Amino acid sequence: MSGRSIVGLEELVSVESMGSRRRMAMYRVGTEVLRVMTNRLLEKGFYWILPVMLSRVTDPLWPDPGASIEKRIELEIYGERVKTMQSMIIHKRVLVSLGPEKFFILSPNIRIEKRERGATGKHLYEFTQLEVEIAYGRMEDVFRVYEDLIVESIREVNARLRPELEALGRQVKIPETPFKVYKRRELEGKYGSKWEEGISRDSSNPVWVVDIPREFYDYEDEETGEWRNFDLILPEGFGEVISGAEREYEYEKMLRKIERDGLRREDYSLILRLAKEGKLKPSAGAGLGIERFIAYLCGAKHVAEVQPFPRIPGTVPPL
Numbered sequence: 001m002s003g004r005s006i007v008g009l010e011e012l013v014s015v016e017s018m019g020s021r022r023r024m025a026m027y028r029v030g031t032e033v034l035r036v037m038t039n040r041l042l043e044k045g046f047y048w049i050l051p052v053m054l055s056r057v058t059d060p061l062w063p064d065p066g067a068s069i070e071k072r073i074e075l076e077i078y079g080e081r082v083k084t085m086q087s088m089i090i091h092k093r094v095l096v097s098l099g100p101e102k103f104f105i106l107s108p109n110i111r112i113e114k115r116e117r118g119a120t121g122k123h124l125y126e127f128t129q130l131e132v133e134i135a136y137g138r139m140e141d142v143f144r145v146y147e148d149l150i151v152e153s154i155r156e157v158n159a160r161l162r163p164e165l166e167a168l169g170r171q172v173k174i175p176e177t178p179f180k181v182y183k184r185r186e187l188e189g190k191y192g193s194k195w196e197e198g199i200s201r202d203s204s205n206p207v208w209v210v211d212i213p214r215e216f217y218d219y220e221d222e223e224t225g226e227w228r229n230f231d232l233i234l235p236e237g238f239g240e241v242i243s244g245a246e247r248e249y250e251y252e253k254m255l256r257k258i259e260r261d262g263l264r265r266e267d268y269s270l271i272l273r274l275a276k277e278g279k280l281k282p283s284a285g286a287g288l289g290i291e292r293f294i295a296y297l298c299g300a301k302h303v304a305e306v307q308p309f310p311r312i313p314g315t316v317p318p319l
């Protein structure tokens, strides 16, 4: 999965290989994953909301130590400054408070990652998250939702796409549920700062990791210092595929955290106003990186292999 040169990658995802047997099998797996996941969520009563891509406010992706953004894109429309979407987290928080209490969004994100990230095998500068948000939800509710989506899509892919899996020379076994939960501190003790790689290499089932210091919107228990947030780590070096959390909803606390992070409070004035008026509901949610999950099922060498129009950091393809 890692350490490939960008030159090799460009070849791997050239326009000519767009319709190869291997890539066609990947698109088929992707189609099945999207079918199963959206169907399961609809059966559970989630609303299906369509995404937005330009907005006055987006996810700051800061101070997440895992983020490595080279450039934040802002442009002017109708005389106003807008940003391209880094994640719909702020939109999800507002919608879950004022609109449907549980919904999902297939949300395209633009994150201009540093060039070096082209070689990790895991990063794209355009990708899609399957975002979920549940009013008054807890982390465990979100765990159960995604465990079901993951298990059912693997089951269906294995049952229905035998020729495709054969072409890919790959078959992922159905994971055991519930997935194990590790604390980030315990993994740091064992693996140091590269805990994600360590646990991904050493486990054969996906695992949840909780309590990861990051953006202001994730809930932090001020008494214990623990964050009520999580990542899901896939095995075999595929690494993180879901991030999520229970959310902050109290005005004073959010304001304090926004200032602590050195962010501009004006950027978050809407969500702050709702919090101040007591209209921001507690919620929990997460986003699953669709391309990463498909890449895992397909045993892709680089996550960009599952994209017909690959978005590898550091490269700008013809299409």
Ligand code: ASN
Pocket (backbone or CB within 6 Å): 059, 086, 087, 089, 129, 131, 243, 244, 245, 285, 286, 287, 288
């Ligand atoms: N989708 C993530 C969440 O719901 C946020 C992110 O992508 N940074 O927590």
